[in-house]
Amino acid sequence: MKTNLYSSGQNTSLVLLRLFIGWHFLYEGIIKVYNPSWTSKGYLLSASFLKPFFGWLASDSMVGIVDTLNIVGLIAVGLGLLLGLKIRWAAVGGMLLLGLYYLAHPPFGGMEQGPVEGSYWIVNKNLIEIGALAVLYQFPVYTALSLENLFSKKKAETIAS
C-alpha cells in the first residue's frame, strides 16, 4: 500500500481535490465528444489577448487539430486524475490547457470578458484551478482513487519508511 506522511485529513482533502478537478475535466471532455458540432473556434476568435496566436489556432487548417487535441487532453487529464494514473503528468497537462483558456480571455482590467458568471480581476476560476493542479503536482496522493497504487506497493512502502 502506497502511503505517505500526511494525516488522514490531509490525504482525504488532497484526494477530494483530485476527484473534483478530474471530474470537471472529464465531464467537459465528454460533453464535447458527444457533440460533433462543438468547436473552440468562437472562443479562440473572440480572444482578447495574444490575438494573432489564438487567431492562428482558429484558422481553418488548425482548428480541427486544436479541437481534437483539446478533447483528448481534457479526457486524458480527467482520467489521469480520477483513476490516479500519472497524476503529475495529468496535473501538468491540465495546467497547460487551463493556461491557454486563461490567456485567451484573461480578466485583466479593460479587456472584453465575454459572458462570465462572476466578477474577476486577474484571478479567475481558471487560474485558481491551475493553482489547485500545482498543489496536486506537489502532493500526488495515492491513498485512494489510484490504479497506480495497485502496481507500486513496493515503492510506496519505501516512501512510507
Place this chain on the structure above:
Amino acid sequence: MSKEDSLFNLSRRDLLKSLAGLPIVGTVWFAGAKTTVDAKHEKKYLLEKLNIKAAPPPPTGPMDGAPIRIGIIGFGIRGEQLCRAIGYATNEWEEAMKEAAAKNPNDTRYKEFKEQENLNIKITAVCDVFDYNAERVLKSFSSADNQVKRFATHKELVNSGTVDAVIIATPDHWHAPMAIDALNAGVHVYIEKPMTHNISETYALRDAVLQTGKVLQVGHQHRQTQSFLTAQDIIAKQILGHVSLVTTNTNRNDDNGAWQYDIHETASPQTIDWDQFLGSAPKVPFNKEHFFRWRKWWAYGSGLSGDLLTHDYDRLNCILKMGIPRSVMASGGIYTHRDGRNVPDVLQVNMEYPDFSTGSSQPAGKEKGMTFVYSATLGNQFDRPTYLMGHDGTMELGNTVSIYADARSTRFADMIKEGRIDPYTPIYQYNPSANATDAVTSATAKYFANKGLLWTYRDGKRVDPTFLHMREWLSCIRNGGKPSCGIQEGFEEAISAHMAGLSYKIGRRIEWDPESEKIIARPGEDLDAILIANEEKVIV
C-alpha cells in the same frame, strides 16, 4: 494481512479505495454522454417537427456568350459599389484595399474582390454630371481593348448603341425618367431603390417594362440573403401562425448615416453640370450641399421613407408577399439634424393590411389582418431587431434568424406543456456565419450586415448579396427568367414608400384602392406635387 484478503498485496479495503475512481469515471462519462445525446435528440425532434429548409436557391444561369456591354449612370457612392460588385473597382480603391490587407492580414476585402467570379461584362460607357466621378471611371475601367466612353446625358448614352444594359445609381428624381428612356431604347436596367420619386412615374415605368419586355431589377440585394430565403420557408410552413404585427427599424447615429456625405474639393459650377443635376427639380442656384447631400431634400431624394423604409419594406415583402398596404399613417420630424434639410430624420410609419394572413392555428375567421410598423431615428444607433410576431411564434430577423415559440401558442401548446419547448429559448436558429467570421468595420457597416444587406453565405463562403443580385439580373438578360426584384416588386415598394411620404407630409391616413390601383386623393389634391414639394411639411 492474510493472503485471502489481499490482491496485489492490498487489503480489500485498500483495493476498493484504489478502484473507486472507475465507477466515478463511468458515472461522469455516462452523465456527460446522456446529457449531450438527449439534447441532440430533442433538437433533432424539434427540427424534424419544424422542417425548415435553409437550402440555398439554385445558382443563376451561366455567364457565357458575348460580353454584356454596360453603361453606368451615376458613379457616386452607390454607383462605385455596384461596379465593384460586377468586378470593376477604381484604381484608388484597389490601392487602398491592398494597403489595408498588408496592414491587417484578416482584411480579405481585396482578396475576395479578386476571387469573385468573372461575369463576362464590359463597362463601356459612363454618364455622370460631376467630372471627377466620370473621369475616375474613364481612368480605372478603360483598357487597351475597351475604351470607356463618357456621355454628357443619359439619353445620348442609352441611344448610343454602345450599351446593352445600364446601371442607374443617381439621385431618386432621375431614377424613373432614365429607366424609361433606357427601356424605350431597348436597354436593360438595374435601378437603385427607391424605384421612383413620385407616383405617376411609378405607373409609367411599369408600363415601359411591360411594353418593352426588357429586364429591370430593383436594387434590393437582400433578396439574395440566405436568411431571408430561410425566413420565407418558415412563413410557408406557418410556424409563426398568424402574424399580426411586424416591427422593423432603422437606427443610425453618425453623419454618414444621416446623409451628411463628403463634399468633394473639386466641386464647382465648372465641374458639375448643375442644370442637368436639377432635371425636374425646382431651379435653384448651384449648391454643393444639395448636390452631394441630395438625400436631405424632397426635391431629389425621399428621406427615410424612400431611402431606408424601402429596404425594410422590401425585406418583409420578399418574405411575406404582403404587397401594398390598404392604408398608411406616418409621423415624425426633423429632430436630430436641424441643418436645413427638409426630409424627416425621425419617422414612424404604420401600414395596415386588414385582409392579410400568414395562416392560422386557431378557429377559422378568428385571425385576419396585420400591421407593419417601421420606426426610425437618425439620432441613436441602438440595434433593434426586426420582429415578426405571430400567435404561435416570433421571428427575430437579421443575417441570422431565430424563432421563439409563443408561451400561449396553439400550435406548440402540447410541446410547451411537456417541457420540450421553452418559450424563452429559440426553437430554431439559423446562423450562416457559424463557421465563418465577419470583420465588419464601422457601426453603419454592422447595421447593414445585421440587416442582411452586406454579406450572405453560399456553401459556407461569404458572398456579397449585391454581386448575387446583379448576377441574377445579368443571368435574366442572358438566359431569360424573372429577376427576384422586378417591376411588380418595385411597383409595390415605390407605392408603399410614397404613401408613407404622403402621410408624413399631409398628416393624415393615406389609403390605397386595390381595385383601381390608385392612391386615394381628396378632390383637387395633387399628390405628386405634395410628395415632392421641396419646402418644410406642407400641412401639419
